[in-house]
Amino acid sequence: MKIRTKLTLIYTVISTAILLAFSIVIYYSAHKSRESEFFTALEQEAITKANLFFIAKVDTTTLQTIYRSNIEVINEVEVAIYDAGFNLLYHDAEDIDHVQETPEMIDEIIDNGEIRFYQDDWQAIGLRYKYNGIAYAITATAYDRYGYSKLFDLRNTMLTVLIMAMAVIYLAGLYFSKKAFDPVKAMIRKAESITASNLDLRLPSTGNHDELSQMADTFNKMLNRLEDSFNSQKEFVSNISHELRTPLAAMTTELDLAIQKERTTAEYQKIIKNVLFDSRRLAALSNNLLDLAKAGYDPQEISFKVIRMDEVLLDAMQTVMKHRPGYAVNLHFEDSEENDEAAGVFGNEYLLKTAFIKIMENGCKFSPDNRCETFIHQSPETITITIKDNGIGIPDDELPEIFKPFFRGSNRSYTEGNGIGLPLAQKIVSLHKGSISVSSQTGKGTTFVVSIPVI
Template structure:
């Protein structure tokens, strides 16, 4: 069921319940008022006839004739008068006697002074009447034909008005819900036209602050994010294709040259060595892409725990020097150099050197910065200094390399970007962009300055 239909039915049901409650109050109030008014009328008729009988001394036959004549035209009140000993003194029509009084009924009227009850749909009232110091008992009964007719007409009219009102409310609800959901229908039609090929389309917003405008703005923001993601993905795939094509083409060329004609052992070794180097480039590229994918995960899906940064730095240095024995990496703590590691126990609490992070990703970031510094330095040396400032841990990775131009500094953290110094050392342009993603993932920041000496500054919140 559509929301429009659901709201219309819900609105109709709520309104119907309110109208039904209102009509019920009116009907039952009218019924109660009819009953009270008719009992009051019966009481007046009973007292009037008693006054005529006792005070005016009107003959019994005359009163009975009046009753019988009136009864042919309207529902005349039937009155009976008894003394306290249950002796009948007067009755409008003994042959009819609708009430059929009993000693028990007379006794109850005498004790209570007034009694009201129904016999079928006839209302009956009994009351005690005092005359010249003696107690008499009077009963009066009649059928309120006029009152019941009015009550039935009220009920019929209420039912008719209720049904007509519900139909009108339902039609009005359909009309107004259509008006209210026209913008939603327009948004739905526009959204159906949006696909991967036209993510530039946006939903119309009237500029107000209502819920529909907020929904349209939120949807447009989501589309903007998707569009950026698609563009980044296209760019990413294009760069990967380019990076993979170069080493694969080189491997194929080396192998084709090797099998083109017979060669000596040295030439075969040279071809295998070149192909092996290109294969290693592919492995490094695939590892970098895997690390980049991990750094792009939802932070909630990555496990974090307290880590000592000095230990991660030592592990990163060991990994870099194991793969490149000619690389030299120095780690400094509070301006003091240690050739075999750090001694943070002499420089403050463990919390100052600890961060909440992912060990694998942090080590990957530090490895990238170490390798970047060493491979672009003629002396193959990189230095990291560790210091503290308020609640942050500051790491400065420096080298005495060839430097980075101001133009390259603007794009150095973009994926697959290679600067003017790409001829100095091999690379795939992933390392620094991956490092920035990892640092940001750890609620940190990274910046770079370069002239003749390049320094990457990493700030991380410590425990």
Template sequence: MKIRTKISLLFIFLSVIILFAFASLIYLSAKRDREVQFFARLKKEAVTKANLFFDANVNAQTLQRIYKNNRQTISEVEVAIYDSSFHLIYHDASELDFVKETKEMMHTVFQRGEVQMQKNNWDIIGIKYRYKGKQYLVTAAAYDQFGFIKLQTLFESSVAFFVLSAIMIYIIAYFFALHILDPIRAMTDKAKQISGSNLDLRLVSGPDKDELTELADTFNQMLNRLENSFDAQKSFVSNISHELRTPLAAIVAELELSTSKERSLTEYKSAVENALNDAKKMVRLSNSLLDFAKASYDPTEISFRSIRIDELMLDACLLIQKSHPDYKIDIHFEEDFEDDEQISVNANEYLLKTAFVNIMENGCKFSADKQVLVSIFFEKSGILISFQDHGIGISEKDLEKLFTPFYRGENKMHSEGNGIGLSLTKRIVELHGGSITVKSVKSQGSTFTISLPYHHES
């Protein structure tokens, strides 16, 4: 069921309930007013006729003749008078007797003083009447033809008005829902046009700051993120293809060259070594891509625990010196720490170690002395780690794109690489709630500073 149908049905349902309650209230009020007014008339007629019978001494035949004459033109009130022994003293038309008084009924009237009832749409009232110290019972009954006709007319008019109002309300609600949902329909039509090939399309948001405008803005923001993600993915795949194509082409060329004719053992060994070096490049690239993918996970899917920075830094140094014995890394604590909390961060050990290794390897690789100084500071908000080298430095132009994946600046002439290390490091640091900055002077060296928040036990 479409929303406009739901809105229309809900609107008419609520309106019908309100109309029904209002019409019912009017009808019941009219019915109650008719009863009150008619019973008051019956009581007045009963007292008047009793006064005529007792006080004015109007004989029974005269009263009965008046009653019979009036019945031919109007709904006359039928009156009966009984004594305290329930004997009939007077009756307007005993041969008709619509009331059919019983002893139980008359006994109730004497007990209560006044009784109102209905029988076959006839309204009946019974009252006690005192005359010269004696108690009498007077009953009056009549059919309120005019009142019932008015009620029937009111009922029929209410039903007709109710049905017509329900139809009109449904029509108005349907077109009102169409008008309200026009922006949503336009947004739906526009969204159907958006695909992977035209992610630059956006929904039109109106000038009003309502919920639909907020929805369109939110959807457009999501499209912005998707477009950026698609562009980054395309660039990522393109760069990977380029990085893989070069070593693969070199391996193929070396192997084809070695098989084109008979070679000496030395030449074969040289070809295998060249192919092996290219294969190692591919392995390093694959490992970097895997680490980059891990750092791109949802933080909720990565395991974190409390880790001491000093222990993690020592592990990273041992890992570097194992593969590069000539690299020198000095670790210096600018001040003493008092407890484990001051030296601990909430981190993923593998990823954070990878970030430290990348920075320290870069510092050593581009420095003539193959040395990096690591300084650790303790601040109120967290731990600052500075990595300083005296290498070739980074130009201002390269600083702007330093953390862009696969970007390699002027330093590519000094050492091999794939341009993933620093972008991976930045992503890992941000994943841990930290930040990374760099200062560098050409031919004088670079200083990378990482800020990490403390880990506090909950």
């Protein structure tokens, strides 16, 4: 069932229930009002006939004749008068006698002064009447044909109005739900037209700051992220294709030349060295891509534990100097006091080590002396690692771009690289809820500052 239909039905049921409740209250009030008014009319009729009998001394035959004449056209009241000894003094129609009085009833009337009751659909009342100091019991009963007819008409009218109201409410609900869901339909049609080839399309927003507008804005923000992700993916594929094509083309060319004719041992060794160089470039690129992908995982899927940053940095420094014999990294502890609990963070040791290896290698390879200095400082909230070099530096206009994958600046001719190391380091630092910043002066060197929260 569609939400529009469901809301219409709920709206109709609730509205009908409210109307039905009001109708029941109105009908009950009318019923009680009719009952009370008719009991009052019975009381007045009983007292009037008692006055005619006791005070006006109207004879019994005349009163009975009036009663029998009136019952043919109006709701005439049947009245009976008893004394305290249950002796009948007067009765409008003793042969009819709807009340069926008993001695107990007469005693109750004289003791209590008044009783009200029903005989089937006939209302009856008993009154104590005093004349010349003597108490008498008067009963009066009648069928309120006119009152019941009005109640019957009221009930039928309310049922008819209720049924008509249900139909009107349902149709009104359909109309207003359609108007309310028109923006949703427009969003659905627009969303169905959005594909990978036209991610620039956006859902229409009313700008009214209502829930539909908020949903459209949220969806559009998601589309912005998807578009950025698709564009980044396209750029990534384009860049990685270029990075892979260059060494593969070089290797293919070297091998083609090698098999074209017989060559000397020295020439073969040179070709093998060139191919080996390109294959190592491919291996390094593959490793960097794997690390980059690992750094992009969901943090919940990466194993984190408490680690010491000083040990991570020492391990990274030794790895750099082992794999790059010409590189030199010096590590400085700025905290004067030794503390076994110092430099503790909650993170992944392999990833953090990879990040600092990339930054250290970057500093060394762009420095004439292949050297960089690393400083570690701990505050109550963060651990700050500063890595400085005295290399060629980075131009100011290129600083905002260095953390983009595959970006190679104007210094690309200085040494080989593939533009993955620094973006990888930034992803890893962000994964650990840290921050990384860079400052540089052309010809004087570059400084990277990494801050990671302590546990």
